[in-house]
Amino acid sequence: MESLKVGICGLGTVGGGTFDVLTRNAEEIAARIGCRIQVSHIASRRAKPQYELSGLRFSEDVFAVCDDPDVDIVVELIGGTSLARELVSRAISRGKHVVTANKALIAEYGGQLFAEAVANKVTIAFEAAVAGGIPIIGALREGLAANRVHCLAGIINGTTNFILTEMRDKGRDFADVLKEAQALGYAEADPTFDIEGIDAAHKLVILASIAFGIPLQCDKVFNEGIGEIQPIDVHYASELGYNIKHLGLAVRRDQGVELRVHPTLVPKSQLIANVDGVMNAVLVKGDAVGATLYCGAGAGAEPTASSVIADIVHIARSVRNGRAPGVPHLGFANTQAANLPILPIEDIESSYYLRMSAEDKPGVLSQVCQVLSEAGISIEALVQREPQLNESQVPVILLTNIVRERDINSAIAKIHELESIHQQIVKIRLEALG
Ligand code: HSE
Numbered sequence: 001m002e003s004l005k006v007g008i009c010g011l012g013t014v015g016g017g018t019f020d021v022l023t024r025n026a027e028e029i030a031a032r033i034g035c036r037i038q039v040s041h042i043a044s045r046r047a048k049p050q051y052e053l054s055g056l057r058f059s060e061d062v063f064a065v066c067d068d069p070d071v072d073i074v075v076e077l078i079g080g081t082s083l084a085r086e087l088v089s090r091a092i093s094r095g096k097h098v099v100t101a102n103k104a105l106i107a108e109y110g111g112q113l114f115a116e117a118v119a120n121k122v123t124i125a126f127e128a129a130v131a132g133g134i135p136i137i138g139a140l141r142e143g144l145a146a147n148r149v150h151c152l153a154g155i156i157n158g159t160t161n162f163i164l165t166e167m168r169d170k171g172r173d174f175a176d177v178l179k180e181a182q183a184l185g186y187a188e189a190d191p192t193f194d195i196e197g198i199d200a201a202h203k204l205v206i207l208a209s210i211a212f213g214i215p216l217q218c219d220k221v222f223n224e225g226i227g228e229i230q231p232i233d234v235h236y237a238s239e240l241g242y243n244i245k246h247l248g249l250a251v252r253r254d255q256g257v258e259l260r261v262h263p264t265l266v267p268k269s270q271l272i273a274n275v276d277g278v279m280n281a282v283l284v285k286g287d288a289v290g291a292t293l294y295c296g297a298g299a300g301a302e303p304t305a306s307s308v309i310a311d312i313v314h315i316a317r318s319v320r321n322g323r324a325p326g327v328p329h330l331g332f333a334n335t336q337a338a339n340l341p342i343l344p345i346e347d348i349e350s351s352y353y354l355r356m357s358a359e360d361k362p363g364v365l366s367q368v369c370q371v372l373s374e375a376g377i378s379i380e381a382l383v384q385r386e387p388q389l390n391e392s393q394v395p396v397i398l399l400t401n402i403v404r405e406r407d408i409n410s411a412i413a414k415i416h417e418l419e420s421i422h423q424q425i426v427k428i429r430l431e432a433l434g
Helices: 013-024 026-033 084-094 104-121 136-143 160-171 174-183 197-214 233-237 301-320 326-332 363-375 404-415
Strands: 002-010 036-043 057-059 075-078 097-100 149-155 243-252 254-265 278-288 290-297 350-360 381-385 391-399 421-430
Touching: 002 013, 002 301, 013 026, 013 036, 013 254, 013 301, 013 363, 026 301, 036 149, 057 278, 075 084, 075 104, 075 301, 084 097, 084 104, 097 104, 104 160, 104 197, 136 197, 136 278, 136 290, 149 197, 160 233, 160 243, 160 278, 174 363, 197 243, 197 254, 197 301, 233 350, 233 421, 243 290, 350 363, 350 404, 363 381, 391 421
Parallel strands: 002 036, 002 075, 036 057, 075 097, 254 421
Antiparallel strands: 149 243, 149 278, 243 254, 278 290, 350 391, 350 421, 381 391
């Protein structure tokens, strides 16, 4: 049986997982393609790893893999965007196909890299860049190819989902859960990428680009992390029938596309609201298929390796059949959708959870309701707790109907001006996803 040669750059969590799965499942994978996948070269900038590497080349210089004539597919797993970008460009210029799990690289520089790949008649594949082991890119490109996608909503960062779940279920401390996520290999090298939503924004940009055929536009995503979420909000949300999830949302509207990452109240009756721990899930709504949900491990060595290897298999099948795998979603470039603008956050439409601290005296609630009513905002639910002994302020929690963000912001500013409302008003978006 012939073989196709793979060079792996980076032997961290995902690199190690990829090597392990390729070795363990070599027979099945070869049978599926009709040829063997042989790891011929591994490069790691750290010291030589513990793996049994006999029969293959090891380098500390990752560029040696791109220059190796005995490598057909370069797998970039070093992360970051400077060295990785150079590496991928070099591999492409040497006529190698590239597989990467690097969402930041694709989200920020995908446009240029795809053009380089097309010019060199190779492909660049990145299934592992979004939602770890869930084959969501394949699903959007192939399984859902018939559809006009209306919207997608995803739990696309395992670390934040893990943290929110542990905080909700076990009342654990944020920092303590984060440390565990890092030890388990879920979190990014710089975990602020997870916590502040940057990682999820990168993934959302990639998904939206494939789903709607729009260019990758990293700088236009609205992004809010989970740092401000208080246990009291998790508690009230739950009492009202919602779980708080850190969602990436891409919504296609007539006037443009909403691209936003933020904590979101999701009704517990929705399957996605019950996807907990490090698991990821992506809900996609297409005009033909309706609502579909894809769920699985969003991070970790072998789930991510599963997607890396899926790309290797896809490329290997094309190569064996004498076809260039190409860079598929570039076909959108001249469609009407490609020119849709990304809407500013003030123009998005959502329902809202508001929590405010009100003086416990007659008429306060009616003043708040009047401000909302004058703004044309309807209250869908309202909770006010009795004051505890010696408390002069009480929490008031409201859920609104769907309104434009600029309208809720101006209503919040007016509520702030009321003398009986103290402290900041907490605002969390709510999506019924129905
Ligand atoms: N840090 C990422 C996460 C890893 O937590 O989801 C997978 O991209």
